[in-house]
Amino acid sequence: MENQGKKTALTQEPLEIDEAGQTPTDLDVDDDGRERRTGTLITASAHIITAVIGSGVLSLAWAIAxxxxxxxxxxxxxxxxITWFCSSLLADCYRSPHPVYGKRNYTYGDAVKVNLGVVKYKFCSLAQYVNLVGVTIGYTITTAISMGAIKKSNCFHQNGHDADCEASNTTNMIIFAAIQIALSQLPNFHKIWWLSIVAAVMSLVYSTIGLGLAIAKIAEGGQVRTTLTGVAVGVDVSGSEKIWRTFQSLGDIAFAYSYSNVLIEIxxxxxxxxxxxxxxxKASFIGVSTTTTFYMLCGILGYAAFGNHAPGNFLTGFGFYEPFWLIDIGNVCIAIHLIGAYQVFCQPIYQFVENLIRKRWPNNAFVTTEHIIKVPVFGEFPLSYLRLTWRTLYVMITALVAMIFPFFNDFLGLIGALSFWPLTVYFPVEMYMAQAKVRKFSVPWTWLNILSFVCLVVSVLAACGSIQGLIHDLGGYRPFKVS
Structure with missing residues (x-):
């Protein structure tokens, strides 16, 4: 029985031959036997811009203040x-032991396990998935606030800027969760490239709107006070508030650049x-340089427009009231963008949990069976009972947590602080040094460790500032209230 099958270089597992004498490798699979990947520089850049330009841009005017x-x-x-440099190091760790010819690492955790061992892999997985869960909660909060801002904007336009206009963030979070439950049924990361492109366009649109409104406000020439050192002690804030806010602003900026935790997946x-x-x-350079340009413009011009009293979210904090329709468009774009960004960040969580379940119950029909259903317009769609139940439960839990703790700036700052050092700096640096066999106490080793230590200090300070802000916000707070 010779020529029963061929073997791939990586798996060394026999592959079936079809009637034409072809293996799956000859048909439509990659060198690892998986479905052929079709991503390009454009789609990768879109994924990065979607992941990076998120709700973080809205708080930058406040952070600069x-x-x-x-x-x-x-x-x-x-x-x-730092983000661009460490992302370049991380990109070389997708394949190991060689960055071009090595075996693929499908997730960030896989790369850490191969290069640094099981212990650090467990630490990385904890940091990554805690961060991903936090981001999805943060995006739920931000989207609900933006949806509520549309209602408030129209109310202020009709009844005056001093009117008592309220909107239910809880109701908006339920609507957002319902949309995410539907989108979460998409099988995997490869199927949402179109969603990332739409979301990336939306992020550029609302950043541009915020930028234009800031320029218009500056052109009005109102009385706005800005200083070289930001909010003034004894005038705007107390001495202790200045320190805590400074630390928290570092966390907000770190959050604005958070995407390393999904880089390998992209x-x-x-x-x-x-x-x-x-x-x-190249995609990292395009993504980071594009977002930095917008961040600088939005942060600096936002500070110039509002001064030391810049709102925490400059499209929903109502530093702008008119033209109300443009503010509405900006908030609609935020909502659409974050609907896509939520999926970019939750897909690694979905894949991780589902892989564990499939390994635990490989022969369970509930876990493994895919049902093909026909959806009008979209055609055939693979439905899995596992995806339907587990992913729905996940979205509901994150929405519930967001309803209980809807604090925009502090939550974003804490997520940024907790993820920046381990995921953006420490693991990429350590994996690069291990894979490139950087000699201890050499010049590159010394500078890379100095970079890692400095970023650790920044993350600790940012976390302290955000935790203090959350404690302050919780004083007298009532969950599920209308605001």
Whole structure:
């Protein structure tokens, strides 16, 4: 019985031959036997922009107001350079032991396990999935606030800027959760490339609207006070508030650049030629440079427009009231963008849990069976009872937590603080040094460790500031209230 099958270079498992004498590799699969990847520089850049330009951009005017004209822009540039540099290191870890010819690592955790061992893999998984859960909760909060801002904007336009206009964030979170339950039935990351492109366009639109409104407000020439060091002690805030707000602003900026935790998953959508790491480095440069341009413009011009009293969210905090229709468009774009961004960040969670369940119950029909149903307009759609139950439960839980703790700035700052050092800096640096066999106490080893230590200190300070802000917000707070 010779020529029963061929073997792949990576798996060494026999592959069936079809009637034409072809293996799946000859048909439509990659070198690892999985469905052929079709991602390009454009789709990867869209995924990155979708993941990076999120709700973080809305808080940058406030963050710059806490830091001032000198330190604020410098911190923004520093975070962008660190994010881009460490993302380039991480892109080389998608394949191991060689960045071009090695075996694929399908997730961030896989890359850590191969390069750094099981112990650090467990620490990485904890940090990554806690961060991903936090981001999905944060996006639920932000989308609900933006949806409520549309109602408030129309109310202020009709009844005056001093009117008592209220909107239920709880109701908006339920609507958002219902949309996410439907979108979460899409099987995997590869099937949502179109959603990322739509979301990336929306992020650029609402950032541009915020930028235009800030320029218009500056052109009005109102009395706005800005300073080189930001909010003034004894005038705007107390000494202790200045310190805590400074720390929290670092967390907000760190959150604005958070995407390393899904970088490997994004890279796993790319075609294998040209080499994935080269395409991913270009995509990272395009994504980070594009977002930094918008961040600088929105943060600096937002501070110039509002001064030391910049709102925490400059499209929903009603620093702007008119033209109300443009503010509505901006908030609609935020909602659409974050609907897509939620999926970008929750897909790794879905895949992780579902892989564990399939390994635990490989022969359970509830877990493994796919039912093909016909959906009008969209055609055939694969429905899984596992996806339907588990993903629905996940969306409901994150929505419930968002309803209980709907604090925009503090929540974003805490997520950014907790994820920045381990996921954006520490693991990429450690994996790169292990894979490239960087010699201990050499010049590259010394500078990379200095970078990691400095970022650790920044993350700790940012976390302290955000936790203090959350404690302050919880004083006298009533869950599920209308605001």
């Amino acid at each position: 806490q830091l001032g004209w000198i330190i604020g822009p410098c911190v923004l540039v520093a975070f962008s350079l 890279q796993d959508t790319l075609k294998s030629s040209p080499a994935e790491n080269k395409v991913m480095k």
